[in-house]
Amino acid sequence: MDLLIDKHIGKLGTSERDEFEEELRLxxxxxxxxxxxxxxxxTQAQLGELVGVKxxxxxxxENSFTNARFETILKVFKALGARVNFxxxxx
Numbered sequence: 001m002d003l004l005i006d007k008h009i010g011k012l013g014t015s016e017r018d019e020f021e022e023e024l025r026l027x028x029x030x031x032x033x034x035x036x037x038x039x040x041x042x043t044q045a046q047l048g049e050l051v052g053v054k055x056x057x058x059x060x061x062e063n064s065f066t067n068a069r070f071e072t073i074l075k076v077f078k079a080l081g082a083r084v085n086f087x088x089x090x091x
Contacts, residue, residue, distance in 0.1 A: 005017070047080070
């Protein structure tokens with residue numbers, strides 16, 4: 001898989017690869033929020049009310065159209081009853 005990404009996107013450390021990986025992380029984050037919201041049988045509007053933002057903001061987060069504030073993302077996961085774990089690695 002890494003060889004395909006290296007060939008078509010770029011090698012690790014290139015700006016193209018960095019941009020690709022950042023977009024992928026945002027996609028995964030948005031997907032996970034949508035999945036958890038649906039499991040809880042919440043609409044985007046209902047989740048927005050729990051978090052204190054508008055439905056449009058939840059939609060943008062779920063569809064990776066925005067770089068939401070870290071605080072907002074944490075509030076979303078808290079409202080969904082989800083635990084968030086971070087791994088920080090030196091590069």
